Amino acid sequence: MKNRNDILDAAEMVISADNLTKCFKDFTAVDHITFSVRKGEIFGFLGANGAGKTTAMRMLCGLIKPTSGQGFVAGFNINKEAKYVKKNIGYMSQNFSLYEDLKVWENIRLFGGIYGLNDKEIADKTNILLKKLGFEQERNKIVKSLPLGWKQKLAFSSAIFHEPKIVFLDEPTGGVDPSTRREFWEMIYDAADRGITVFVTTHYMDEAEYCDRVSIMVDGKIDALDTPKNLKATYNAENMDQVFRQLARKAKRTAK
């Protein structure tokens, strides 16, 4: 782990947010958050329900416009260059981004097509991907018939199919068993090793331990941001769960 942090310390910034704010009418969902993420880093974005995680993530993806503040993703301004931001990111939402009534290979072909890959590239990469996932038998299966864990792996693979600089994962492992989650995280590490920056929100505190750095959002603000190890030391906690409880206790907002 130490090695990894040394490499990251030298890496350039691929995400930076400067006083990013989003208001819906008189409700401030995200309140002046400032942070940055380094290339190849696995950045955990934690917070209770309604803390503003998803809104912050959507702003960074160019899905919604910030009310105020600046943000740069992959070197592009999220306010003015959303189009270029979109070209350089991958995204996997909590209700996984796959079409359930399409076959496995049709889903992959669609995502390849969306990001402008040609048919030949898509076909080649699909073969490699399915082999790596061990999904060759399932190539022609309808996605609906796959188990949840497989769908999530496939969704993640589709999200990074076009080799984006950053991949945003919004609660990617909801509802699956610990061993499948473990396998999923191996895929995340693998992507990070290839230089893809991973920005992930999660509810599972054991997953927070796997991240290089973790930020904890409370009521629209970032209350803590450090490596899991440092956070545990600061809050005098045994694990991330205790850190999270100490911070989340202060929250005044109730979940949506």
Place this chain on the structure above:
Amino acid sequence: MNQFSSFVRKEFCHILRDKRTLLILLVMPVVEIILFGFAISTDVRNIRLGILDPSNDVATRSIIQDMDASKYFTVNLVLHTPEEIEEAFRKNKIDMVIVFEDKFYERVVHNGSASVQLLADGTNPNTAKIGVGYATNIIMAYQMRLSQKSAFSGASSATIRIVPNIKMLYNPQMKAAYTFVPGVMGMILMLICSVMTSIAIVREKERGTMEVLLVSPVKPISIILSKTVPYLVISIVNMITIFLLSIFVLKVPVSGSMAWLIIVSILFIFVSLSLGMLISSIVKTQVAAMLFSGIGMMLPGMLLSGLMFPIENMPVLLQWISYMVPAKWYITAVKCIMIQGLDISYCLTELYVLLGMAVLFIFISLKRFKYRLE
């Protein structure tokens, strides 16, 4: 371009995979045309006839025979006194009564005139009117034969009265199917284009896949347009099916220009597709899309398009509302070209209105389509 084509391929996959819906979409026009053409015919047949015939002579018997022989009437009841008439109507045994004068034949031969009364059940004005019309024709035909016969034999100086020649314009056989074809066309195209397109777009919003598409560099316009392509294809297939069925099965001739008929239909398909896009930009769930386009658009579309009830008879307010129904303009144009065989210059108004609607709907839906999820 590869982006767009991969979207279109995806849409076709969605539709082809859902075989049941596809089957419904393709078979529905066939069923509807056949239903409207044959079963739900507004043609009047087998009117139950009551007879009050005090004369019972060669003339009245001949007329009654003619009536019974025609497919429009069946003699159901022979009455003996005028009092029985009302009772028979009340018990719903008959739809119409024909009352002859006494000494009918004698009067015809000697006086040159005799009267016959037709009583019809006015609670069903349509049937009554048509029935009286048919009966009059049969009586007139008999009178013609009689006049010719007597003139030929020279036996008496029977006057040849002028028989009113009722000619039905555009629909000489009074075939109800004629007028239904444009209506069914309008309904089906509207249904497939508006309802199916809006549901298909909203489904993505509901399932959360739209979010993923919006994060991608694909232009929102390509996402929306790719959704309409498969339904455009299905609508054109349906249009061809309906035309073939109505020409070869219902024997409705296309009196006017086939080319213009197709142009107007495709224009209407565009209007409906853009309406579907517009609906999808307003509603959030599939159920809402269904209700909005199904009940909100189809019902007024059917009722106010002139398909079921003539617009001329509606209150002014409803007439104004009917001007906003795209199907109304389309149905009028198709009637104009297909049934009446008029030149396109007679339905330019309809053409321009449809064109205007298409432009307006596309413009608004593009403006409204939120490419940022807010």
